[in-house]
Amino acid sequence: MPAMAEKAYKNIEFLNSRDARTLRILSEYLEPQARFARYGIRDTVVFFGSARAESSDAAQAKLAEARASSDPERVASAERACLLARYYEDARELARRMTTWSKSVQKSSRRFIVCSGGGPGIMEAANRGASEAQGISIGLGISLPHEPTMNPYITRELGFEFHYFFMRKFWFVYLAKALVVFPGGFGTMDELFELLTLVQTGKSAKRMPIVLYGATFWREVLNLPALVRWGTISPADLDLFRIVDSVEEAFDHLRTQLDDLYPEAETEGGV
Numbered sequence: 001m002p003a004m005a006e007k008a009y010k011n012i013e014f015l016n017s018r019d020a021r022t023l024r025i026l027s028e029y030l031e032p033q034a035r036f037a038r039y040g041i042r043d044t045v046v047f048f049g050s051a052r053a054e055s056s057d058a059a060q061a062k063l064a065e066a067r068a069s070s071d072p073e074r075v076a077s078a079e080r081a082c083l084l085a086r087y088y089e090d091a092r093e094l095a096r097r098m099t100t101w102s103k104s105v106q107k108s109s110r111r112f113i114v115c116s117g118g119g120p121g122i123m124e125a126a127n128r129g130a131s132e133a134q135g136i137s138i139g140l141g142i143s144l145p146h147e148p149t150m151n152p153y154i155t156r157e158l159g160f161e162f163h164y165f166f167m168r169k170f171w172f173v174y175l176a177k178a179l180v181v182f183p184g185g186f187g188t189m190d191e192l193f194e195l196l197t198l199v200q201t202g203k204s205a206k207r208m209p210i211v212l213y214g215a216t217f218w219r220e221v222l223n224l225p226a227l228v229r230w231g232t233i234s235p236a237d238l239d240l241f242r243i244v245d246s247v248e249e250a251f252d253h254l255r256t257q258l259d260d261l262y263p264e265a266e267t268e269g270g271v
Contacts, residue, residue, distance in 0.1 A: 049122025049182030095129030127153035
């Protein structure tokens with residue numbers, strides 16, 4: 001008998017080729033869509049922030065080692081890590097509180113699920129806080145050469161690894177009902193400004209509270225009022241986000257906004 005020809009959808013060499021790029025892009029849309037439907041995920045609260053942030057325990061241990069070494073550069077680096085660690089702990093606590101609250105939503109589908117970029121740092125803190133509240137959480141990871149794709153706190157069935165940044169961003173935006181942005185670098189800024197642009201231009205039709213967490217950091221790093229003075233944005237554009245500096249303020253703002261914007265998501269009890 002002649003050998004059976006290989007089916008195209010089983011041809012790994014073809015699927016990894018340039019000719020099949022459209023199929024790979026489409027799969028990064030359809031497979032997450034199917035999985036979210038299977039687990040009843042209706043919408044999310046997205047946490048962005050630095051992958052370099054560490055827990056307070058880890059940062060304090062590194063600071064002790066640096067001081068013992070008497071190396072000024074190591075000490076300075078460890079001290080910066082301790083400053084950033086505050087935001088790791090705050091993201092962890094905010095995600096825990098949001099998850100506890102979201103579990104009180106009385107609907108068949110799961111509402112306002114914590115979602116991160118899947119990696120370490122602030123992303124890990126968000127998934128960790130959700131896990132500590134005995135809730136599920138999502139990790140939308142991206143394949144990078146020098147960074148872990150998945151932290152250990154993501155709900156196993158809701159961990160994703162994307163190849164294409166733009167498909168990962170699509171899923172961040174498509175399900176998001178709120179956004180919390182902690183101190184971060186280029187990736188965080190990229191994600192923040194893309195979301196702000198979509199909201200400003202009306203390409204994202206839904207109303208979405210956007211919280212910038214860490215007043216000292218954001219007011220030093222972003223001089224957005226200068227854009228108003230130069231006439232490149234409108235004064236009203238500064239109302240697209242809110243800067244907060246405590247877990248309590250962030251939680252109260254997010255809960256109030258989500259209750260007002262989505263009253264059909266009935267809740268019972270408090271946190």
